[in-house]
Amino acid sequence: MRFFTAVVAATAACGVQAASNLVPDYEVKLLLNPTAVLDANHKLVATVLAQFSMPTTVTKMNVQFLDKNDKTIYNAGWSPRIRKTEGEDDFELTYKKRYPVTGGSIDGALSTANVDGFDSSDTNYDAQIEWGYTAKTLSISRKKSSSGSGYSGQDLPNQSDSRSILIDEAPGKFEDWSSNNWGITALASSRIYGPVLAKRSVGTWSGQELYIEVWPIRDAAGTGIEYIVEASFKTTSNTTASSKHDDLVNLLTLKGWFLAQDSLKTQLIMDRY
Ligand SMILES: *[C@@H]1O[C@H](CO)[C@@H](O)[C@H](O)[C@H]1NC(C)=O
Ligand SMILES: *[C@@H]1O[C@H](CO)[C@@H](O)[C@H](O)[C@H]1NC(C)=O
Numbered sequence: 001m002r003f004f005t006a007v008v009a010a011t012a013a014c015g016v017q018a019a020s021n022l023v024p025d026y027e028v029k030l031l032l033n034p035t036a037v038l039d040a041n042h043k044l045v046a047t048v049l050a051q052f053s054m055p056t057t058v059t060k061m062n063v064q065f066l067d068k069n070d071k072t073i074y075n076a077g078w079s080p081r082i083r084k085t086e087g088e089d090d091f092e093l094t095y096k097k098r099y100p101v102t103g104g105s106i107d108g109a110l111s112t113a114n115v116d117g118f119d120s121s122d123t124n125y126d127a128q129i130e131w132g133y134t135a136k137t138l139s140i141s142r143k144k145s146s147s148g149s150g151y152s153g154q155d156l157p158n159q160s161d162s163r164s165i166l167i168d169e170a171p172g173k174f175e176d177w178s179s180n181n182w183g184i185t186a187l188a189s190s191r192i193y194g195p196v197l198a199k200r201s202v203g204t205w206s207g208q209e210l211y212i213e214v215w216p217i218r219d220a221a222g223t224g225i226e227y228i229v230e231a232s233f234k235t236t237s238n239t240t241a242s243s244k245h246d247d248l249v250n251l252l253t254l255k256g257w258f259l260a261q262d263s264l265k266t267q268l269i270m271d272r273y
Contacts, residue, residue, distance in 0.1 A: 019119035021110035022127035022140065025234060026241035029132055030248055031259035032212070032229040042227055044201060044212060048257065052203030052210050059202070060086040061213075062154035064194035065269060066162055072186045074270050078174060080166045080187065082146075084154045091157070093144040093166060095174045101129065101136035106238070109138040117173060124171065131241050132262035133249070144169040156195050163187050193273040205251075206244060208233040215265055218272040230263050 037048050049056065063083045067073045073080065077099065083092045097118070099109045106129055118125055118140050130137045146165045151157070157165060167187050174183040198215045215228040231248065235241050252258035 019114070019121040021107070021114050022118055022120055022122075022125065024106070024110065024127035024129045024138065025236045026129045026131055026238055027232055027234045028241055028245045028248065029130060029230055029232045029263045030245070030252060031133070031261055031263050032231055032252065032257045033259040034214075034227040034229050036257050037229055038214065038227055042214060042216065044214070044229075047255075048212070049201070049203070051255070052201075052205050052212065054201045054203035054212070058199040060154050061198045061200060062156050062195050063198060063269075064156050064162065064192050064196070065266070066166055066187060066190040067193055067270070068186055068190050071270060073183070073190070076177060078177065078183070079266055080170075080174070080183075082156055082162055082165065084148060084151070084156055086154060088148075090145040090148045091151075091165065093146055093169050094141050095144075095166075095171055096139050096141045097174075099138040099140070101138055104136070106136065106138070109136075113138060113140055125173075129238070129241070131245055133260055135262045142171045142174070144171075154197060159190075159192055162192060163190055166190075193269050196269060205233070206247060208235070208244065217265070217268050220272065222272065226268075228263070228265055228268070229259075230265070 037044055039045050044054070061083055063081060065079055065081050077097050079096045079098070081094045081096065083094070085092065099113050101109045110127065118127070125140050125142050128139050128141070130139055146169060156162070167184050170183050170187070175181060177183055196215055196217055198213050200211055200213045203210050210231060210233050212229065212231045215230070216225045217228055219226040231252070233244065235244070249258065
């Protein structure tokens with residue numbers, strides 16, 4: 001007992017992490033060139049649907065973020081989001097914290113998150129490596145839901161209701177991120193960024209379920225719409241993520257569909273709304 005106490009005391013004194021890192025899954029996200037893969041109605045062309053065995057039917061998802069005008073929340077690495085997906089009754093709330101993966105070190109990003117309290121002892125949060133063309137980001141998400149009763153279709157709540165919903169469900173780590181009640185105070189004076197009504201097609205490729213989403217985001221001039229087209233698949237294996245990332249880049253390049261850039265959808269929404 002005395003030995004155990006001494007070890008715990010020494011561990012705490014040295015600042016050694018008490019619990020192991022979160023174990024992430026992986027989502028590979030690659031951009032497609034909208035002029036090559038969309039028709040005049042901004043729908044995926046038949047050759048793309050055929051390549052990935054996708055039906056012409058899509059699932060609509062309406063998405064908005066909340067933040068203060070000065071983006072206090074986003075600048076702290078957090079994104080509180082409300083989403084309504086076609087066919088679902090409730091709003092899906094996500095409180096997501098991002099950590100950049102620097103120098104390719106996924107373990108480094110997981111260790112940084114661990115120091116912030118995101119470790120394997122907290123099973124409420126899901127860790128995911130968002131694996132773009134060149135950049136990788138660790139995202140740590142807490143999902144909640146809120147009743148959609150009284151709303152129709154993909155309608156999202158207005159500003160005051162969005163604030164209340166996200167405040168009511170705020171998880172502790174978001175709430176008290178940099179000071180007591182930080183997240184609640186910021187949400188109380190937040191506004192809506194978006195909404196963006198995305199359309200998802202679901203198909204298969206190389207034994208994986210593959211999504212292609214079309215996101216109509218306000219353009220940089222603020223006068224029109226820029227269509228962001230993103231293909232993605234998920235896996236629990238980093239070696240599968242790595243090899244199939246390269247395979248999909250090669251296929252998309254061969255077909256003339258690839259846009260060799262990292263996907264920054266959330267960043268674009270935060271910049272343009
Ligand atoms: C926001 O929506 C709620 C419920 O739909 C409604 O009761 C309220 O009046 C709306 N608030 C504003 C400021 O429009
Ligand atoms: C996959 O994970 C292992 C174990 O953490 C690590 O050694 C390896 O570098 C990772 N590979 C990639 C491609 O990230």
